Amino acid sequence: MNAAHNAAKNAFKTHGRMIACGGNPQQSMRLLTRILNNNNWRRTVKDALYFEKPCDKRKRLHRERSERVFKDQVSERVTLAKKMIDMGY
Numbered sequence: 001m002n003a004a005h006n007a008a009k010n011a012f013k014t015h016g017r018m019i020a021c022g023g024n025p026q027q028s029m030r031l032l033t034r035i036l037n038n039n040n041w042r043r044t045v046k047d048a049l050y051f052e053k054p055c056d057k058r059k060r061l062h063r064e065r066s067e068r069v070f071k072d073q074v075s076e077r078v079t080l081a082k083k084m085i086d087m088g089y
Contacts, residue, residue, distance in 0.1 A: 019028050019035075036042060052060070
């Protein structure tokens, strides 16, 4: 029983995350879908189907990096603005 339990436990590990398979299978599927969407897994697989020129890949990665930095900066400023409003400014 212990070996089978360990094999089942290892079968559902995804980079440090566990997907509970003992309960509701629909809930497990929704959790797996959410994890894959958060990690952009489907997009990565789709992008890997076609060759991307190195210059286009650099441009895309730079654009994605810039978008991520912009999003983080906007989030920080919104948080700061909310704190200032709470403080009475």
